Amino acid sequence: MIQFKNIKKRYGKKEVLHDITLTIPKGEIVSIIGGSGCGKTTLLKMINRLIPISSGQILVNGDDVYKMNPVELRRKIGYVIQQTGLFPHLTIRKNLDLVLDLHKFPQEGRTEKINEMMDLVGLHRDLLDRYPVELSGGQQQRVGVARALIVDPEVILMDEPFSAIDPITRVTLQDELRSLQENVKKTIVFVTHDMDEAIKISDRICLMREGYVEQYDTPEQILRNPATPYVESFIGKNRIWNSPEFIKAEDIMVEANNLAYPSDSLLRCMKKIKDIPQDYLIVVDRFTHNFRGLVNARMIREQDSLQGPVSDIMAQPKAVAHIGDSLIDVLNTIKTLHRPHMLVLDENECVAGVITQSSLFATFGSHYLDEAEVV
Numbered sequence: 440m441i442q443f444k445n446i447k448k449r450y451g452k453k454e455v456l457h458d459i460t461l462t463i464p465k466g467e468i469v470s471i472i473g474g475s476g477c478g479k480t481t482l483l484k485m486i487n488r489l490i491p492i493s494s495g496q497i498l499v500n501g502d503d504v505y506k507m508n509p510v511e512l513r514r515k516i517g518y519v520i521q522q523t524g525l526f527p528h529l530t531i532r533k534n535l536d537l538v539l540d541l542h543k544f545p546q547e548g549r550t551e552k553i554n555e556m557m558d559l560v561g562l563h564r565d566l567l568d569r570y571p572v573e574l575s576g577g578q579q580q581r582v583g584v585a586r587a588l589i590v591d592p593e594v595i596l597m598d599e600p601f602s603a604i605d606p607i608t609r610v611t612l613q614d615e616l617r618s619l620q621e622n623v624k625k626t627i628v629f630v631t632h633d634m635d636e637a638i639k640i641s642d643r644i645c646l647m648r649e650g651y652v653e654q655y656d657t658p659e660q661i662l663r664n665p666a667t668p669y670v671e672s673f674i675g676k677n678r679i680w681n682s683p684e685f686i687k688a689e690d691i692m693v694e695a696n697n698l699a700y701p702s703d704s705l706l707r708c709m710k711k712i713k714d715i716p717q718d719y720l721i722v723v724d725r726f727t728h729n730f731r732g733l734v735n736a737r738m739i740r741e742q743d744s745l746q747g748p749v750s751d752i753m754a755q756p757k758a759v760a761h762i763g764d765s766l767i768d769v770l771n772t773i774k775t776l777h778r779p780h781m782l783v784l785d786e787n788e789c790v791a792g793v794i795t796q797s798s799l800f801a802t803f804g805s806h807y808l809d810e811a812e813v814v
């Protein structure tokens with residue numbers, strides 16, 4: 440865990456960080472994002488004391504970093520930067536070995552440790568005897584990550600580590616970092632200016648502007664509930680459409696008006712169906728709206744008598760959605776079911792709404808119309 444308490448930074452008379460207080464929970468990836476010069480690197484480098492603070496306190500796992508020996512501190516904290524910082528005149532093996540030297544790692548076991556790191560970051564061991572220039576940018580960056588992890592630090596700081604990498608390799612590295620994190624569970628502070636990257640890799644995002652924190656929240660919250668107009672403009676109006684996993688069934692459903700109660704007679708149901716656009720009714724408990732079943736016009740017509748209650752013949756749908764299901768889940772289910780509509784239930788299995796072709800069209804339509812307005 441990393442705690443910033445009332446952190447200020449001044450260069451001469453100019454204050455570049457204004458009273459920042461924030462906590463980075465243990466084992467999470469937190470991205471710091473914001474425009475150029477807003478103070479991301481400054482905030483990051485204060486954690487391992489590469490930049491001194493003007494006032495305030497930084498605690499790493501409860502310990503005040505300014506009460507620690509800076510060399511000791513830096514050994515406990517992995518650091519990955521855009522330029523990798525690999526020594527060009529040393530082989531990859533030597534570059535990794537150097538870190539083990541610094542940590543007085545016993546000679547015995549070093550080969551195994553180095554091999555293990557190469558495996559962890561998905562690099563072939565054959566590369567160990569090459570020089571950094573003989574590796575691609577993505578491979579060099581993986582070595583950078585291996586070097587930061589080799590002494591098993593609690594905290595890893597990454598300053599735009601993937602920004603010089605081509606977009607395709609960059610996406611691979613982001614995926615790898617996320618899955619690596621599932622194994623190593625480090626506290627990772629990741630500086631980026633790429634919102635897609637931040638959304639993809641982070642448990643939380645700290646969005647900064649000119650030395651202030653505008654919003655510190657989960658990617659989902661930042662996308663769904665931007666705290667300020669600046670955050671909104673920074674993420675872009677339709678950003679959520681790049682992350683359909685954050686669009687939920689409840690965002691696309693419409694109210695279900697075609698309800699019936701279990702004791703309603705089939706005759707009554709048939710009359711209701713005649714008065715509404717849909718050819719089916721959703722049967723719910725009268726007071727709780729708990730979902731009970733579905734009935735359509737064809738099912739009713741097949742009955743000899745229309746006196747009995749609808750509960751005798753109602754059927755269960757093959758699938759229903761729940762309010763928290765993502766748009767992707769919903770679309771997949773609709774695709775496999777070949778049904779034009781889908782019921783949405785809340786956490787108590789009560790009917791919350793219904794997703795229909797027209798509600799989907801409406802949602803997509805407003806997205807594209809909004810976008811057209813922006814252009």
Ligand SMILES: Nc1ncnc2c1ncn2[C@@H]1O[C@H](COP(=O)(O)OP(=O)(O)OP(=O)(O)O)[C@@H](O)[C@H]1O
Pocket residue numbers: 450455473474475476477478479480481482632
């Ligand atoms: N050594 C310095 N002396 C004076 N001002 C500095 C110094 N280092 C940084 N600054 C200023 O502090 C502010 C924050 O800089 P910082 O490097 O933290 O920005 P950043 O958010 O990392 O930007 P970028 O996205 O361009 O890397 C900037 O206004 C910068 O000009």
Ligand SMILES: [Mg+2]
Pocket residue numbers: 479480481
């Ligand atoms: Mg920077």
